[in-house]
Amino acid sequence: MSLLKLTHLKVHFPTQDGIVKAVNTIDLDIEENGKVGLIGETGCGKTVLGLSIMRLLQPDTRIKGENVYKGRDLLKLSEEEMRKIRGKEIAMILQNPTTSLNPVLKVGDQIAEAIRLHQGLDKRAAKEKVVEMLAAVKIPSPEKRANEYPHEFSGGMRERVMIAMALACNPTLIIADEPTTGLDITIKMQIVRLMKEVTKQRSMLFITHDLDAAAEICDNIAVMYAGELVEYAKTEAIFKNPRHPYTQGFLNSLPNRGLKPIRGMSPSLIGIPNGCRFYPRCDHAEAACKIQHPEMVELGNGHFVRCLQYDRS
Amino acid sequence: MLRKKTFAIGICILVAFSIIAIFSPLLTPYDPYKIIETPLEKPNKNHVLGTNALGQDIFSRLIYGTRATLLIGFIGALVSISIGTFVGTVSGYYGGKIDEFITRAIDIIMTIPMFPLLLVLSIFLTPNMLGISVLMGILGWAGFSRIIRSQVLSLSEYNFIYSVRAMGARDPYIMAKHILPNILPLVVVKFVFAAQNYMLMGVGLGFLGLGDPSMIDWGQMINCAYTNGGFALGMWWWLLPPGLSIAFLSIAVSLVGYSFEDEINPRLRRMVS
Amino acid sequence: MIEVKDLRKHFSSGILKKHSTKAVDGISFLMERGETLGLVGESGCGKTTIGRLLLRLLEPTSGKVIFDGIDLQQLKKAELRRLRPRMQMIFQDPDASLNPRMTIADSIAEPLKLWRKMGKSELKERVSELLEMVGLNPEHLNRYPYQLSGGQNQRVVFARVLALNPDFIVADEPTSSLDVSVQAQILNMMQELKKEFNLTVLFISHDLEVVRHISDRIAVMYRGKIVEMGNTKDVLGYGKHPYTNALVSPVVIEEDALLQGDMKPVNAFGCVFYPRCPFAAESCSKREPEMVEVEKGHWVLCDKI
Numbered sequence: 030m031s032l033l034k035l036t037h038l039k040v041h042f043p044t045q046d047g048i049v050k051a052v053n054t055i056d057l058d059i060e061e062n063g064k065v066g067l068i069g070e071t072g073c074g075k076t077v078l079g080l081s082i083m084r085l086l087q088p089d090t091r092i093k094g095e096n097v098y099k100g101r102d103l104l105k106l107s108e109e110e111m112r113k114i115r116g117k118e119i120a121m122i123l124q125n126p127t128t129s130l131n132p133v134l135k136v137g138d139q140i141a142e143a144i145r146l147h148q149g150l151d152k153r154a155a156k157e158k159v160v161e162m163l164a165a166v167k168i169p170s171p172e173k174r175a176n177e178y179p180h181e182f183s184g185g186m187r188e189r190v191m192i193a194m195a196l197a198c199n200p201t202l203i204i205a206d207e208p209t210t211g212l213d214i215t216i217k218m219q220i221v222r223l224m225k226e227v228t229k230q231r232s233m234l235f236i237t238h239d240l241d242a243a244a245e246i247c248d249n250i251a252v253m254y255a256g257e258l259v260e261y262a263k264t265e266a267i268f269k270n271p272r273h274p275y276t277q278g279f280l281n282s283l284p285n286r287g288l289k290p291i292r293g294m295s296p297s298l299i300g301i302p303n304g305c306r307f308y309p310r311c312d313h314a315e316a317a318c319k320i321q322h323p324e325m326v327e328l329g330n331g332h333f334v335r336c337l338q339y340d341r342s
Numbered sequence: 343m344l345r346k347k348t349f350a351i352g353i354c355i356l357v358a359f360s361i362i363a364i365f366s367p368l369l370t371p372y373d374p375y376k377i378i379e380t381p382l383e384k385p386n387k388n389h390v391l392g393t394n395a396l397g398q399d400i401f402s403r404l405i406y407g408t409r410a411t412l413l414i415g416f417i418g419a420l421v422s423i424s425i426g427t428f429v430g431t432v433s434g435y436y437g438g439k440i441d442e443f444i445t446r447a448i449d450i451i452m453t454i455p456m457f458p459l460l461l462v463l464s465i466f467l468t469p470n471m472l473g474i475s476v477l478m479g480i481l482g483w484a485g486f487s488r489i490i491r492s493q494v495l496s497l498s499e500y501n502f503i504y505s506v507r508a509m510g511a512r513d514p515y516i517m518a519k520h521i522l523p524n525i526l527p528l529v530v531v532k533f534v535f536a537a538q539n540y541m542l543m544g545v546g547l548g549f550l551g552l553g554d555p556s557m558i559d560w561g562q563m564i565n566c567a568y569t570n571g572g573f574a575l576g577m578w579w580w581l582l583p584p585g586l587s588i589a590f591l592s593i594a595v596s597l598v599g600y601s602f603e604d605e606i607n608p609r610l611r612r613m614v615s
Numbered sequence: 616m617i618e619v620k621d622l623r624k625h626f627s628s629g630i631l632k633k634h635s636t637k638a639v640d641g642i643s644f645l646m647e648r649g650e651t652l653g654l655v656g657e658s659g660c661g662k663t664t665i666g667r668l669l670l671r672l673l674e675p676t677s678g679k680v681i682f683d684g685i686d687l688q689q690l691k692k693a694e695l696r697r698l699r700p701r702m703q704m705i706f707q708d709p710d711a712s713l714n715p716r717m718t719i720a721d722s723i724a725e726p727l728k729l730w731r732k733m734g735k736s737e738l739k740e741r742v743s744e745l746l747e748m749v750g751l752n753p754e755h756l757n758r759y760p761y762q763l764s765g766g767q768n769q770r771v772v773f774a775r776v777l778a779l780n781p782d783f784i785v786a787d788e789p790t791s792s793l794d795v796s797v798q799a800q801i802l803n804m805m806q807e808l809k810k811e812f813n814l815t816v817l818f819i820s821h822d823l824e825v826v827r828h829i830s831d832r833i834a835v836m837y838r839g840k841i842v843e844m845g846n847t848k849d850v851l852g853y854g855k856h857p858y859t860n861a862l863v864s865p866v867v868i869e870e871d872a873l874l875q876g877d878m879k880p881v882n883a884f885g886c887v888f889y890p891r892c893p894f895a896a897e898s899c900s901k902r903e904p905e906m907v908e909v910e911k912g913h914w915v916l917c918d919k920i
Contacts, residue, residue: 294766501711505775
């Protein structure tokens with residue numbers, strides 16, 4: 030059963046240089062207990078997508094489409110109703126733990142904040158819960174660490190704190206935005222493991238540009254390019270049998286897969302041309318690709334791709 | 343938009359004052375130094391603001407006073423900002439012992455109360471306007487230099503500075519070509535505020551009777567009015583115009599300064615942080 | 616080409632300069648002409664400091680760097696300056712490596728103006744030549760760094776650095792802030808340019824896969840020390856040091872056994888890796904290990920080998 034269902038989601042925001050079409054007609058399902066990896070490069074709109082689910086974007090942002098969570102369209106809720114969902118139903122792990130934690134508050138108090146906001150626990154009970162959470166993310170001597178400040182934590186430990194904060198109210202869905210970026214490889218693997226463990230009974234949207242991390246955690250992977258999804262499939266299928274030229278190119282450009290670059294660069298999200306968005310960089314491009322914007326088609330077995338090669342309708 | 347408007351208003355007022363200062367001789371109906379009328383005239387057809395205790399035309403003196411105030415502010419700011427930029431840049435760029443020495447020196451300088459020292463010095467040295475404004479500048483660079491130093495310090499850690507060093511460029515070249523342009527916006531803002539500060543200080547000195555006696559300045563005018571019973575006699579046309587002029591000029595400078603700051607800050611932040 | 620002898624750099628902090636961090640702690644290695652040495656390590660291990668020490672952009676606490684037979688430490692400022700064009704550096708964040716107030720054309724022309732006396736037209740020609748070499752168009756010339764992408768800016772940095780025909784380049788994580796598809800472009804370009812200019816390269820990175828791809832030899836660094844060094848194949852295929860192996864296949868390591876607690880204080884006497892090492896014995900905490908040559912040209916810093 031689908032827990033979160035995005036239908037024709039569009040997020041546009043006006044800037045001085047023009048309208049940034051950060052998210053363009055995205056359809057995505059996250060099932061109960063499902064883990065979806067959202068893969069994309071800088072500026073493809075993946076972070077905006079995550080924030081738009083939580084409705085955490087600037088007020089002048091234009092969001093269209095549907096964003097149905099447990100049968101309710103989040104886009105239609107009042108701010109007060111939405112507030113009750115944030116943290117409690119859907120929690121977010123933000124990018125960059127260094128700036129996401131308040132440097133002048135004790136780590137324990139920051140986690141307690143979230144707990145007290147939603148669960149109405151008194152101070153002592155909240156404190157106990159904090160220690161429990163810190164222990165759950167495997168921070169050694171949690172009672173002591175709860176009374177320390179963020180700068181006393183290393184990068185990996187801070188990421189654990191972020192995870193503990195997200196888990197504090199026992200949310201059903203977690204949106205994790207680049208939780209492993211900037212971590213050293215030995216630390217990264219620990220965090221990935223931890224995330225896998227703590228999300229066993231939950232759903233997650235795992236936003237990242239790190240394919241290895243996503244592969245470790247997610248059942249399905251959605252590949253995003255220039256504001257839209259270009260491929261969606263089971264994790265294994267993405268790795269073994271990528272169909273979209275961008276996914277193929279992306280995989281081939283990884284250092285352990287040959288380091289073969291994709292020529293050119295990602296398009297700006299302002300003034301996106303008609304036709305296929307990957308067209309200027311694509312080796313399989315044909316004349317039609319420049320004009321006709323491909324639709325997502327299913328190739329069977331839950332493998333979707335947005336490319337005219339497969340779009341024979 | 344608002345920022346642009348405040349800037350425009352501020353600049354207009356400043357330009358107006360500058361024009362008045364430059365063309366004072368053409369704008370004044372009488373020689374401000376000459377005794378031309380009976381003392382303490384009320385405002386009338388011939389003398390818009392009446393005459394003072396010596397029988398000099400107050401309006402003419404008011405116009406001439408613009409010169410002294412603007413010049414003191416400008417020269418003072420020029421001196422202190424130049425020294426401050428130089429010292430701060432050298433200190434922040436070289437770091438190490440040089441920086442430590444300069445920083446300590448600045449710490450000490452900053453404990454000296456500036457205004458009293460200025461009072462004492464201007465009593466001892468023959469007060470002349472140029473001397474006073476240079477003196478102000480010399481006394482006032484330390485705090486500014488500290489701000490510049492911290493900017494340069496963080497800028498020096500930037501890779502483009504390392505890369506020019508690795509290229510074998512000389513230090514003065516790097517400071518002039520790479521550091522200075524990047525701190526220039528800050529320097530401009532600080533210049534404007536320093537100028538404002540020195541103008542007010544100049545007026546203060548004048549009011550205390552420590553200004554250049556050969557120049558006419560607004561502070562001196564107020565002092566004059568005060569000591570000659572302007573207050574007691576209720577001669578507002580003698581007291582109020584110089585006071586209002588100072589306030590008006592100071593506000594104009596503030597408007598320019600703040601809108602500069604607003605304009606520059608996001609850019610500075612983008613670059614330096 | 617490059618010889619590093621027992622190089623050390625300690626940074627002191629705190630009001631009384633009591634706390635001293637050993638960013639680089641007694642490092643020695645040799646580099647042949649035309650070779651690429653990959654220096655791998657995690658953040659804070661001192662690899663960036665080494666890069667800067669090698670070019671004497673930082674003064675070492677002790678030790679020597681010998682560049683093409685010249686001891687850099689002995690040089691006077693002016694002599695060092697004259698040597699600069701032969702050794703260059705490329706940094707991690709390309710956007711911060713260019714002066715934001717200079718156009719691309721000015722940035723590329725700068726080294727030429729500093730060192731080569733050439734007329735305006737000749738300068739212009741050389742700049743376009745360099746620009747083309749790194750795969751940019753003349754239309755980029757009058758732009759500013761903020762108008763270009765990270766990958767494009769990194770290309771500009773390469774053009775600028777190569778303008779002086781250097782012999783030796785320190786590349787400090789040149790692609791780590793770039794997207795993978797662009798990273799591959801830049802790395803490939805770097806490989807080509809390296810051949811063309813017969814460059815000696817110290818390639819600093821935290822990404823083993825990248826280093827594997829472009830290095831002849833690899834040095835693995837941990838907390839200011841080189842713990843393993845040798846041919847790329849030997850180190851990554853048959854790594855001996857537990858830390859190297861942790862980097863190569865982090866998945867294999869049992870949960871938290873090896874890497875529990877990211878940062879424990881380092882024991883003053885023992886092995887630097889002791890607190891995180893799964894094979895640590897009591898003796899490791901007491902005695903500092905020494906570099907051993909396990910095969911020809913393959914060195915490991917571990918007592919358990």
